[in-house]
Amino acid sequence: MLEWFLDLLLVTALLTTAIATLSSRDLFRAVVVFIAFGLLMAVAWVRLQAPDIALAETAIGAGLTGVLLLDAVSHFRRGGTVAASGRSDAAGGREQ
Structure with missing residues (x-):
C-alpha cells in the first residue's frame, strides 16, 4: 500500500512540475522547475x-x-543577440 502511495505522489509531482514549467511566465523559474522535473523523472x-x-x-x-x-x-536577459555565426554581437561576432 505504501508503494502505491509513493508512486501516486511521484506521478502527481511529475504532472505538477510539468504544468508549472509550461505555464510559467518567468523563464528562469521555468528552467529551474524543468530541472526538478528531470530529477523527479x-x-x-x-x-x-x-x-x-x-x-x-x-x-x-x-x-x-x-x-x-x-x-x-542569462544571455536572453542581458539582451545579447545571436548572429548567424553563433557568436553574440556583444562578443564581437558582428557579420560583415
Missing part, C-alpha cells in the same frame, strides 16, 4: 527498475540540458 526510472536510464536522465536531462538552458536565459 530520474526517480521514476529508478522506481521502474531502470537505473541506467535514470543515470542518463540525471546527467543529460537535468544536468546538461539544465545548464544550457540557464545559460540561454
